[in-house]
Amino acid sequence: MAASDTAKKTVSLEVFRYRPDQEDEPTFQTYEVPYKEDWVVLDALNYVKDTLDGTLSYRWSCRMGVCGSCGMMVNGEPKLTCSAFLRDYYPNPIRIEPLTYFPVIRDLIINMDDFMNKLTDVQAWLQPKEEKPVSEGEYLQTPAELAHYKQYTMCINCMLCYSACPVYGRHPSFMGPAAIALAQRYNLDSRDGAADQRAEVIFTHDGIWGCTFVGDCSRVCPKHVDPAGAIQQAKVTATQDWYKSLLMPKQK
Amino acid sequence: MELLSHDILIVGGGGAGLRAAIAIGEENPKLSVGVISKVYPMRSHTVSAEGGAAAVIQPNDSLENHIYDTVSGADWLADQDAVEAFVKEAPEEMIRLEHWGCPWSREPDGSVAVRPFGGMKIERTWFASDKTGFHMLHALFQNSLRYENVTRYDEWFATRLLTHDGRCQGVAALELRTGQIRAVAGKGTILCTGGAGKIFPFTTNAAIKTGDGMALAYRAGVPIKDMEFVQYHPTGLPGTGILITEASRGEGGILLNKDGKRYLQDYDLGQPLDVSDANHPRKLTMELGPRDRLSQAFELERQKGGTLQGEYGDYVHLDISHMGQKKIDKKLPFVRELCKNYAGIDPVSELIPVRPVIHYVMGGVDTDIQAATSLPGLYAAGECACVSINGANRLGSNSLTELLVFGRRAAQAAVRFHGETGDIATSEIMAQGEAEQTRIRERFFKPSGGKETISGIRAELQSAMEDGAGIYRTDESLRTACNKVRELQERFERIELADHSLTFNTELTTAIELENMLDVAESLVHSALARTESRGSHQRTDFPDRDDESFLKHSLAYRTEGGDPRIEYKDVVITSLPPGDRVYGSK
Numbered sequence: 001m002a003a004s005d006t007a008k009k010t011v012s013l014e015v016f017r018y019r020p021d022q023e024d025e026p027t028f029q030t031y032e033v034p035y036k037e038d039w040v041v042l043d044a045l046n047y048v049k050d051t052l053d054g055t056l057s058y059r060w061s062c063r064m065g066v067c068g069s070c071g072m073m074v075n076g077e078p079k080l081t082c083s084a085f086l087r088d089y090y091p092n093p094i095r096i097e098p099l100t101y102f103p104v105i106r107d108l109i110i111n112m113d114d115f116m117n118k119l120t121d122v123q124a125w126l127q128p129k130e131e132k133p134v135s136e137g138e139y140l141q142t143p144a145e146l147a148h149y150k151q152y153t154m155c156i157n158c159m160l161c162y163s164a165c166p167v168y169g170r171h172p173s174f175m176g177p178a179a180i181a182l183a184q185r186y187n188l189d190s191r192d193g194a195a196d197q198r199a200e201v202i203f204t205h206d207g208i209w210g211c212t213f214v215g216d217c218s219r220v221c222p223k224h225v226d227p228a229g230a231i232q233q234a235k236v237t238a239t240q241d242w243y244k245s246l247l248m249p250k251q252k
Numbered sequence: 253m254e255l256l257s258h259d260i261l262i263v264g265g266g267g268a269g270l271r272a273a274i275a276i277g278e279e280n281p282k283l284s285v286g287v288i289s290k291v292y293p294m295r296s297h298t299v300s301a302e303g304g305a306a307a308v309i310q311p312n313d314s315l316e317n318h319i320y321d322t323v324s325g326a327d328w329l330a331d332q333d334a335v336e337a338f339v340k341e342a343p344e345e346m347i348r349l350e351h352w353g354c355p356w357s358r359e360p361d362g363s364v365a366v367r368p369f370g371g372m373k374i375e376r377t378w379f380a381s382d383k384t385g386f387h388m389l390h391a392l393f394q395n396s397l398r399y400e401n402v403t404r405y406d407e408w409f410a411t412r413l414l415t416h417d418g419r420c421q422g423v424a425a426l427e428l429r430t431g432q433i434r435a436v437a438g439k440g441t442i443l444c445t446g447g448a449g450k451i452f453p454f455t456t457n458a459a460i461k462t463g464d465g466m467a468l469a470y471r472a473g474v475p476i477k478d479m480e481f482v483q484y485h486p487t488g489l490p491g492t493g494i495l496i497t498e499a500s501r502g503e504g505g506i507l508l509n510k511d512g513k514r515y516l517q518d519y520d521l522g523q524p525l526d527v528s529d530a531n532h533p534r535k536l537t538m539e540l541g542p543r544d545r546l547s548q549a550f551e552l553e554r555q556k557g558g559t560l561q562g563e564y565g566d567y568v569h570l571d572i573s574h575m576g577q578k579k580i581d582k583k584l585p586f587v588r589e590l591c592k593n594y595a596g597i598d599p600v601s602e603l604i605p606v607r608p609v610i611h612y613v614m615g616g617v618d619t620d621i622q623a624a625t626s627l628p629g630l631y632a633a634g635e636c637a638c639v640s641i642n643g644a645n646r647l648g649s650n651s652l653t654e655l656l657v658f659g660r661r662a663a664q665a666a667v668r669f670h671g672e673t674g675d676i677a678t679s680e681i682m683a684q685g686e687a688e689q690t691r692i693r694e695r696f697f698k699p700s701g702g703k704e705t706i707s708g709i710r711a712e713l714q715s716a717m718e719d720g721a722g723i724y725r726t727d728e729s730l731r732t733a734c735n736k737v738r739e740l741q742e743r744f745e746r747i748e749l750a751d752h753s754l755t756f757n758t759e760l761t762t763a764i765e766l767e768n769m770l771d772v773a774e775s776l777v778h779s780a781l782a783r784t785e786s787r788g789s790h791q792r793t794d795f796p797d798r799d800d801e802s803f804l805k806h807s808l809a810y811r812t813e814g815g816d817p818r819i820e821y822k823d824v825v826i827t828s829l830p831p832g833d834r835v836y837g838s839k
Contacts, residue, residue: 055759157294
């Protein structure tokens with residue numbers, strides 16, 4: 001397509017607006033922006049902010065799909081707007097809303113305090129089986145041991161999975177996909193020895209047993225983390241642990 | 253106004269800031285730490301670093317090798333005492349990060365793997381696939397959650413340093429959710445706010461990289477050091493500036509001009525080996541030369557007519573296809589993902605269009621080897637600081653390690669200072685916080701009657717910086733840039749915000765960022781104008797030679813009220829390596 005051809009084309013953005021200090025109810029505002037083959041939805045929002053309406057607020061930073069800031073609902077689907085291309089929606093209008101199931105602070109900005117607290121609750125950090133001084137060098141870990149948990153390290157905390165999770169929508173106390181996947185990331189790490197402590201938090205009704213395996217978390221994950229798989233895997237472990245505790249009560 | 257108070261404040265929650273916070277947790281868990289960051293820590297730009305982090309680990313390597321590579325890579329402008337401390341502490345910091353869970357890529361025996369990088373004599377770049385910064389940041393962030401003495405102020409934007417009695421006693425910060433300015437007191441304050449790549453149009457840097465900490469220090473009278481040294485990374489995607497990591501060349505990728513020729517051989521970087529040769533890629537040669545030399549070679553090739561032309565300007569090709577899908581997916585999966593998403597090509601079978609893009613600011617807040625600035629109580633670490641280990645050109649994979657080594661050093665120095673210094677002057681600090689609240693409201697919310705826009709001034713600034721202070725510079729180009737920056741600073745006074753909301757007003761934060769960018773740009777162009785020599789990334793076509801006699805010195809830019817910055821100089825610390833020639837591509 002020639003550049004002059006695309007220059008005249010435009011696309012409509014229907015953008016969720018809400019400023020709690022000025023409006024009681026959210027509204028939608030429509031902006032007409034230039035259509036470019038290589039533009040992502042975030043580029044279109046930046047065009048609005050820079051040239052049409054400086055009052056529109058949203059989060060963004062890296063524009064390369066790794067910082068996790070710019071998650072929004074795009075035509076009803078949770079997406080990283082830096083990775084959602086206009087060409088996949090054109091010529092239809094694009095509706096942009098804040099991620100669902102989260103309280104809205106303003107416009108497209110959600111409140112994610114809940115997730116930040118859950119990350120601490122699940123103890124998403126390495127707790128070595130045996131402490132080893134730095135002077136003795138690294139813990140050995142084979143490529144196969146690394147591969148065992150690597151997928152779950154790829155979570156960018158973008159919150160798309162929470163927005164896709166109907167269980168989280170109904171029960172905000174549910175730990176949710178990313179927090180459980182990150183707990184599993186450490187449980188499966190050959191260097192870690194704190195799975196039992198995390199079990200007290202995640203092998204619970206608000207943890208893995210709350211998940212009804214809809215699987216949408218894995219479908220929308222932009223980094224292919226597969227949180228649903230992590231939860232299923234944890235359920236198997238929890239069940240095995242339970243049987244073991246019945247059969248061999250002293251072996252804890 | 254309520255005064256918030258901690259023993260030590262950290263401004264910025266990226267790699268350096270989190271390393272500092274953890275160090276204080278380890279040193280003395282009784283000290284309370286406040287981490288003030290304009291974004292959630294895991295959004296910080298450390299997350300975008302790809303290739304790796306340098307530390308000596310191979311038995312055939314040595315600290316002396318790493319020191320030499322760093323000093324010669326820096327074109328002898330690095331302080332050698334700082335480089336020695338950095339290189340010596342680097343391996344233990346990397347191992348510590350391994351103990352905190354960083355998923356380093358491994359050798360079959362389970363030990364940590366390393367890869368070659370530009371300007372490095374021996375493989376010493378630790379990596380976690382090609383998302384090293386991402387994994388380091390998340391390992392640090394998640395590990396920091398365990399420290400109960402660390403209080404995070406996520407999405408608080410520091411707008412001013414609060415100083416009294418000749419020392420820094422805290423910061424004023426804008427709480428984005430409420431629009432309130434709060435005074436936050438601390439006996440020690442550590443700036444870890446990252447670089448300033450957004451003052452240029454094409455950059456690998458994230459939107460948040462607006463030089464905030466540099467501007468805070470500059471306005472508080474602290475000099476900004478060596479700002480004329482700005483690194484172009486030779487391989488960014490045209491248009492977006494998205495980084496295609498140097499690891500792609502470390503793993504064997506080659507650069508081709510429009511005729512498919514490996515043009516680097518024409519620019520004193522040695523002779524190419526065939527990609528099938530067992531010795532390819534040869535270290536310190538061709539594609540594994542340092543970034544400044546590769547970016548300059550691109551510009552010279554462009555002038556010769558050897559580059560290709562596209563919608564976003566001139567470009568060349570990076571070819572990694574000979575590695576094959578298996579190796580690319582194992583070693584460079586993110587490169588493949590980025591190319592598919594943002595360049596519409598698959599590097600397994602297609603050439604990647606690349607051009608030099610602004611990547612890193614070597615200069616920054618002037619600190620000593622303990623990360624202390626000239627203002628008592630104020631410290632700086634990471635890209636916002638200039639220690640200096642990077643001199644006139646940083647070697648790829650030194651900066652991630654720098655975050656760790658100097659983040660920790662800054663924390664230790666701040667803890668010592670905390671134990672020695674007097675109490676906070678509470679009422680003065682609060683009064684300054686209130687004055688800052690008033691300044692922000694009056695400056696940005698009162699009608700100015702002006703028609704200037706944030707995006708307009710920002711775009712003009714970016715293009716002035718590229719035109720005037722790009723890969724090659726002259727007296728004329730820099731004077732034009734100096735005048736333009738001054739003009740834009742004046743016009744900035746007449747911007748008018750449409751948004752007067754107190755709730756998460758991103759137009760306000762963007763305006764404050766632009767104010768910071770203008771100050772940082774001012775220090776950069778004036779430092780560049782004053783340095784009448786060529787060294788590393790600072791190339792003056794009117795002064796093409798390195799001039800050790802006059803300029804084996806760091807430049808220090810001091811802000812003056814209403815005028816041009818005052819440029820002073822201080823000697824580079826030389827311990828064991830007298831200035832010599834930088835030799836790449838030798839037989």
